[in-house]
Amino acid sequence: MSEAEIIAGGEWWRGAAVYQVYPRSFADSNGDGIGDLPGITAHLDHVARLGVDAVWISPFFTSPMVDYGYDVADYRDVDPIFGTLADFDALVARAHDLGLRVTIDLVFAHTSDKHPWFANSRSGHSGDHSDWYVWRDAKPDGTPPNNWQSVFGGPAWTWDGRRAQYYYHQFLAEQPQLNVHLPVVQDALLDVVRFWLQRGVDGFRFDALNHAMFDPDFTDNPPATDDKPRTRPFDFQIKQHSQGHPDVVGFVERIRSVCDEFGAVFSVAEVGGDDPLPLMKAYTAGTRRLSSAYGFDFLYAPTLSAAIVASSLRNWAGDAGGDGLGVGLGEGWPSWAFENHDAPRCLSRWAGGEDRGPFGRMVIALLGALRGNIFIYQGQELGLLQDEIPFEMLKDPEAIANWPQTLGRDGVRTPMPWDADAPHGGFTTGRPWLPLSAGNIARAVSAQEHDPGAMLAHTRHMLALRQTHMALRLGAIVDIRVLGNLLSFTRRHAGHTIHCAFNIGAAAHDHASPAGDVLYSVNGADLAHLPAWGAIYVGEDGG
Template structure:
């Protein structure tokens, strides 16, 4: 079927610091990624998403951008980036990069000028406000990483807003000049050949200009580790003018045939995702958080997520991920070590069978587990600030294991920036590449099936069964029908399809019988004419 290149795509997320180190400083870099593009292409993915590699003081590891249009020296140079894009395209891999439009680093030249006075050319490029009469912050807004969302600046005798770290001042995206500057940044990278953008925390891009207080959040039985969790975030983010800016971004990316995916988190994420992707003039898709922080993978969770995005005119196209750089590794969240092997295969087949775009996080194809990081080795500012109640992000950002019998698992000749996983040597690429029964080999087969099936790439999805552990759904186009069956539990379940016709199993994992699915077993079958 004819389709846009991005619709139904499988995108491989690379965290540059942790993928491959080419210069022996213990930190991954762009040339290291380029050197491993053959491996990435062998997976069968459509493209790669690179987490930030821009000039940055790295207080939030690149999401605090000091120069939107340059590469931080720890990752290489603009020439290295250009070489990466060239080599990726030579392998028919698309390149997607992050764009951080809600804030910059406090070391960005824009902020240096903005804080210098109240009447300079960039005075209103960030969110500034006077103190209350008693000197306290303008309102009660709280930052994600803890403490007030306001920091006093003596130069301007005002507070500046920051939804995240104090070193990440909030851009005033209400300002037309700021919007123009951000679109110029996008054009800079499009002109260098990138194929799309993952737009970071876009629901934080605009605030309530009246600076009204946020109301308190409803009572909760859960542990609240941050003041941020005590509020409903209706004024510090999610302004209704955000889609207007996104329409301009979409018009620009359409000129280049590029792709846009929004990152939208929070309590009202689904409604915002639909608003940001509605029709044909906003973003192409939005990145769902349904699975990233879920404590368990259940049929009900899958059903609820998928049925929220039916194939209807005007409704956006979804994107799904089970893992990323902000969430704990799924095999550590969703199963126990003794079941991890079977579970990881079932999980991979499920991801490959979903309607929408899918994102694989580096090492997910190897079954990497969450690494326990001691306090002395933590780098994540949120984990350090809220130790030990907040599970840090570092444990999902550890180095890629390339070769189990090499120093530092083949990632670097130097001590890596984060500790290696103690069980990751047995999951290394070299070992799994030599085993046609490995998770790596299974991932390649699952993605190959998806890539060659109109039903899996574009077809409708209809859930047939979603009980305690059994999940069965149909993927179908007018010409092709598939049944996808998954046992999300460790115990066998009875299952016999009542679908008429002759069905051929195309891929399976675990114990698949005519009337039973073993623990964590799954299959995809096609209706044979």
């Protein structure tokens, strides 16, 4: 497959940049304080001007919003707070007009307890959906069937008096686990995939995919033996039996088969956990599984270091010895993100106050140089920081349950600031569902739009380089080196080479870059020197 075919046709997603929209917080079109689909459509020009290939929209389906959309009550409709199916169709049409692909989140490990399937399942043992969820009898003493714990705290089992059984939930009690082991359940979920593909969707992120299946013998999980901090009962176990069952691979292959019916569809698996790499490789290997795996290497890392980055890149080296596309024989394609709707803002985690400007410019250059797909979370292009939300204003059920040990997700979900001079940053004319800080309002799009030194300009420049230079987008990654805070590697494709170097430290260093054209210099870096937080791309052979 040629380079042109990869970008324009069968694998448009390979090496793509994807912009994540959290719809509740992106743009509010009707003044109710909650973002919506028409608000997204009205601001797609901003997304297109960044130079990304696609937009990923977090869940907007019908939901009681206990977990803010990740508890789905109807996979085939839009929740009224976000709009209508007609609004979604208009969004897709506008995105396609702008040259953007549309990717959406599908949550297949669980539904809401308000989903009609669950209502039927809990009504008795003989309903059409009686075994679509995971039901077990109590132990003789009335306690739960095994020791599995939920992510958000406490046992992963809740007693239901209607069936006089426990049901399994890996997250909230309001998110009962689907029995995805059953072919009939898989069939229903694959019909959901078809429904959205028929509406023009170009791809999917499959949320918590490794949570979709479990040990059908319900064996107890062993205790964790590491010395990591533990803030939840979930942390005390090795999740050996409650997630990551090998049969997920068969379901993955069925998903891919449906996607292939519709052509160039991007499919990415979210895979978390204590040892996600083997599952990420399994879900993406060969040509019959998913396009990519969305990992957690950087999302919760408290610091950024050259060694951490190098280790992650080496896990997905691809065709390191060749001069082709760098896809690797039988190896999947990675997807990288530094922040998202669940993980705190990277600049708040990784940089001190006075360093955040130059550090942020170096980080966006690093993201753009990585082999794989890159994800940019809304506001990351502005250098937004984590907002501090007082307890009385928290919405996130995890943060409320584990306060103050768990930072929670509200601080990264605060609204997108569009206009520094408008109330609430131009996000809404009403009262926003979460407050915006004055500091982030000052970083609004309007304040950066015409500033060549702003984070927004650097993000656009990085994305333009990635679109222009196929060595950055598609190339193999070779010669990964770490020397203290210095990280360097080379991207190579079809005879073109780009050397990339980064100083992930506050002290200046010498660095002997190869002779060539300086394609991108950050914070005063040149061929011989990398100042504090300096970065440079050097193209050899015009690469």
